[in-house]
Structure formats: C-alpha cells, structure tokens
Amino acid sequence: MSEIESRGYSRPDALVSTDWVADHLNDPAVRLVESNEDPLLYASGHIPGAVEVDWTRDLNDPLRRDYLGREGFQSLMRRIGVNPDTTIVLYGDKNNWWATYALWVFRLFGHENAKIMDGGRIKWVKEGRPLTTDVPSYPESGYQARERDDKKIRAFRDEVLKHLDSKGGLIDVRSPDEYTGKKLHMPEYPNEGALRGGHIPGAANIPWARAVNPDDGTFKTAEELRGLYEGEAKLKKDDDVIVYCRIGERSSHTWFVLTHLLGYPKVRNYDGSWTEWGNLVGVPIER
C-alpha cells in the first residue's frame, strides 16, 4: 500500500506523489501541467516536460464571465498534446489551489483522466528535485472535446437560492475575516470586489487551506478531513453540498477534497461566489 493509499481516501488514485511524478518524467502517456496564480512562476522554472495552463488566458472566456467553451477546450488540449487516454497530472503554487481549479474546469468537459500531484510545486522544490526553464513542445493531438456540462459540479446563483430553501450543505472556504465581512472595512486598501461583506446564510466556514498540511502542502488524511467537514461543518457524505469562495478558485480545492478524497457524490462549486453574491440586490446575507 502506498503512503497516499494509507490515508484512507475514497479515490486515492486522484493523487500522485512527487516520487511517482519523478518516475514518470519521460512517460509519453503522462502530461504534466503546471497551473499557478503567480504568472512568473512557470517561466522561472518548472518540472521538466511540464506545460503551463494559465487560468486567466487558457481557461476563461476572454469577454464573458464564464469558462471557455468546447472549441476553446479542444484547442487547449490539442495544443498541450493531450488525448483522452493521456494521464494529466496537475500541480501548481498555493498548495495546488490553481491546479484543482484547472482540474475542476477539465471535469466540466468530462475529462476524467486527471490527477493532482500531492504537495504541489512547493513540495517538489523543497525536495530538491529538478526544475527547468525549457518550455517543451508536443505534437498537436486530435483531441475531440465534449460540450461543457455545468449541471453536476457547478452551481449558479438561482440554484444557490434554492439550496438555501432546502437547507443543503454550504461551505464558505474563505478566510474568517472574509466570512465575517470584516475585510470589506479596511480603509485605504482595495475591497473584495463586493459591495456587502459577510457570508451566505447557513454556510459553515472551513478555510480551504485547512485541508492541507502546512509543512509540505500534502493533503491531510481522510480521518482529519472528516474531522473538518463532518465534525466541524456537520456535513454528511450524502449531502447535497455547495462550496464557494470569492470567485470559485479556492472552493475548487475544497470541491476536490470532498469529491475525490472523501467521496461525496454531490458537490457543486459556486464560482459566482462572493463577488456575485455580495453584489446581488436583495439576497440574504449573514455576518
């Protein structure tokens, strides 16, 4: 049993270790994808063979507040030389926050064969493993993308309103200051992009980063994660759960944890999140 398997996850195969990645650097069936918040990081050095998927340029519609469509996703996958049977391994900065975001977008298009490198970029670096500034080039693939399907893992504001009526599980993964609305009232500094501070009524506050070990960025064990989401937030595995943050990026990390590591069957990410809810006229807010 591998160390990751020993942690008791529902789907241990959703993660790979840095050792596994090091053993597959030259595996043509594996495509390493780095996805960061910091736009300078990939160019400063990345795992040999890794391509970059940039959230702002590659995953978003350039005009509407929405994700790319089928053709855009197909072009992306072709550009990075991925076929449906390629094993995509995502990793990045911020304890894989952006990597899980990219994985969530990939799932919107039904691309299932994607995993996360446990510990992300920082673990690889701390272990003294190699980095390169060489940008790899792969032959363009013939990837045929499906239409994006938002129903299963993405929530929109009207669905969140219905969710409130049905008393569904709701997790706010922002910091406690954002959750309480305190952060909107700091003079001289930019606000959170919302007119109102606070949280969606009934939401439990479990900041996303509590799911990882601060020392090495690896995910906590299933038992520890259950302590957070079931012990503190009182979720039950079969609950209908919506997670949110500011724009849906941090909450995709929690979506990954609940869906892949704890095996929750119905978790949706509300990517409108607080930048939408905190600006909506007439919706309920708690502080």
Added chain:
Amino acid sequence: MPDMPGIPEKLADTLDALSMVPDRSERIQLLIDIAGKFKDVAPEVATRPFPEESRVPACESEAFVWARPRPDGRLDFHFAVENPQGISAKAMAVILKDNLSGQPLEQVAAVPQDVVYQVFGKELSMGKSMGLMSMVGMVAALAKRAQAS
C-alpha cells in the same frame, strides 16, 4: 520623461521601459530578472517575527513593508516576502523600492494602485491583483502618514 502625470519620474521611466516590452514572454522574463534582485529587509530595519502592522493586507505572498525616513523627510522603503514562490511580489517590491524610495512624499502618496497592470499586464487573478495593488497602496499609505506627521 514619459507623460504619466502624478507618478514619480523614476517610476514613470520604469513603466515606460516595461511598456517597450509588449511580448508577454519577454515581459515575464524581464520581471523574473527584476525579482532576482530582491533583497530581504535588513535586520537593522526589522527582524522576524515581523509585526502585523507591517504586513501587506490581501497579499497572499506574505509581503511586509517598512518605511524609514531620510534626513530630508523622504522615505526609504524596505520589503520582505515570506512566500518563497512569491516571485511577482518580489518583482513588485524591487520596483517599488528602487523607484519610490527618496521620491517626494506627495508623489509617492498619489501613486495609483493600478500601476500593477502596467507592470504585469491585465492577465492577473483577482487575488494576485489585490495583493500587488495592496503593496502599492501600503507604500502610498506610509507616504501619506509621513506627510501628515
């Protein structure tokens, strides 16, 4: 001098030089080189653990900033970036330190936070934008405070 009213001349020159590099990859490389010049705050200015009042709000790279007055009342700025992966924060710190230290307080206080987009372009996440803009905002706030004292 480029026409950037309200922005200290040295910073305006730097922004002008960056604007001459429209290619994103080249700009990124230039900013990585700038980040490579980052020097941690000197121990005579601050030592760890750093006080919370020096922490840049909203900056997830854990940036800290200090201002020390010169004899003429103008300020020298000093930075720490605790996140080893915070390369953009380091680049921004170098640009602010090198271009705003010793500049007229009223000009530093008036530097708009959106100079961040002139440095990095607009393809920044909201969180990253806020963190970098907060660095500018905190430097401007320190200059305002020095003006008032």
